[in-house]
Amino acid sequence: MEDKLCFVILNYKQSEYVISNVKRILKIYPRSSIVVIDNNSSDGSLENITHEFMENTNVKIYGNEENTGYAKGNNLGVQKAKEAFNPEYVAIMNPDVELIDDELVPKILKAFENHPDLALCSGVMLNNKRKLDYTKIAWKVPDKLDDVILNIPFLGSRLSPIRYTEYSVQDSGLAFVDVIPGSFFVVRLKHFKSPNIFDDGTFLYCEERILGHIIKKKGLRTGLVMTNFYLHNHSYNKIPGLRQTLLTYSRLVQSRIYYNMKYNSWPKIIVIPPLYLSSLVGFLLAIIGWPVKVTIRYAHSNERR
Known part of the structure; x- marks a missing residue:
C-alpha cells in the first residue's frame, strides 16, 4: 500500500531537516512519493532541497510565493500531491519530525x-528528549466554554477540559480519539470531497x-497506533523574548476565536464575550509570567554549572 501514499512536507527555513527526512523516507518506504512545499523561506531552502532531489521522479518540490502558514501551505501540498501522484493516502509531516520506527507507517x-x-x-509522538507526554x-x-479555560495560562494546563485521562486500546493497538497533533499523521483522501483538507x-x-471536529461531524473516526512512535524534534528549551511570546499567544487566541466563531455548538453571544475576556486575562498573565520563567530558567542554568 506504500505506493498509494504520498508524504507532504511543508518547509520554512528547515532545509536540513527536510533533506534528511526525504532521504530516510526514500530508504524505508521506497514505493511512496514525496511533495515538498517551501513556504517562501529566505535562507535558500528551496534551492538547497531542489538541488538535492532534482533528479528523483518520486520527489516533487514547489516554492510558495508567500508564507501562507500551516493550513494553506499543507493544502497546497495535498493539491500538488493529487496532481503529480494521485495517492489514496497523504502523510502530513513537519520537517522536524523523525520517523524512528520503520513499522509505524505500515501499521x-x-x-x-x-x-x-x-x-x-x-x-504516538515523543518529544525531542524521547519522552512521552500523554496529554499531548x-x-x-473543544466545545462550549472550553477555550475560556484554555486561554488562561497555568489554569488551562492544570484544569484542561479537553484532556484524556485514559485511552481505550484495542487488541490491534489502535485507540480512537478526537484530535491528534498536526506534526505527523496520515489522512485517507476519499473522505474529503473538498480540494482542501484543512480550513x-x-x-x-x-x-x-x-480537522478533528470535521471528521467527527462526518461520522468518521481518528485513530492512534499506541504501539509505535515518532519523534518530534521541536525544541522547548529556549524561552522566546517577550515580544515573540506575545505574538505567539496572539496567534493562538486569534485561531481559537476563529474556531469558536465557526464551529462551537453554543450560540456566539454566550461563547465569544467570555472568550475575549479570558484572552485579555491570558495576555496579562503572559506578560507577568514571562520574567518569572526567564528568572527560573537562569537559576536552573546556573545550578547546572
Whole structure:
C-alpha cells in the first residue's frame, strides 16, 4: 500500500531537516512519493532541497510565493500531491519530525485497511528528549466554554477540559480519539470531497482541532497506533523574548476565536464575550509570567554549572 501514499512536507527555513527526512523516507518506504512545499523561506531552502532531489521522479518540490502558514501551505501540498501522484493516502509531516520506527507507517496503513470509517491516523509522538507526554498525543474536540479555560495560562494546563485521562486500546493497538497533533499523521483522501483538507482560515494553531471536529461531524473516526512512535524534534528549551511570546499567544487566541466563531455548538453571544475576556486575562498573565520563567530558567542554568 506504500505506493498509494504520498508524504507532504511543508518547509520554512528547515532545509536540513527536510533533506534528511526525504532521504530516510526514500530508504524505508521506497514505493511512496514525496511533495515538498517551501513556504517562501529566505535562507535558500528551496534551492538547497531542489538541488538535492532534482533528479528523483518520486520527489516533487514547489516554492510558495508567500508564507501562507500551516493550513494553506499543507493544502497546497495535498493539491500538488493529487496532481503529480494521485495517492489514496497523504502523510502530513513537519520537517522536524523523525520517523524512528520503520513499522509505524505500515501499521497506520493496516489500520486504514481494517477500519473503513477511519479518516485520520498517526502514531504516538515523543518529544525531542524521547519522552512521552500523554496529554499531548491526543485530546478532545473543544466545545462550549472550553477555550475560556484554555486561554488562561497555568489554569488551562492544570484544569484542561479537553484532556484524556485514559485511552481505550484495542487488541490491534489502535485507540480512537478526537484530535491528534498536526506534526505527523496520515489522512485517507476519499473522505474529503473538498480540494482542501484543512480550513485555511488560520495561519497557525487549531488546525488539528478543526480537522478533528470535521471528521467527527462526518461520522468518521481518528485513530492512534499506541504501539509505535515518532519523534518530534521541536525544541522547548529556549524561552522566546517577550515580544515573540506575545505574538505567539496572539496567534493562538486569534485561531481559537476563529474556531469558536465557526464551529462551537453554543450560540456566539454566550461563547465569544467570555472568550475575549479570558484572552485579555491570558495576555496579562503572559506578560507577568514571562520574567518569572526567564528568572527560573537562569537559576536552573546556573545550578547546572
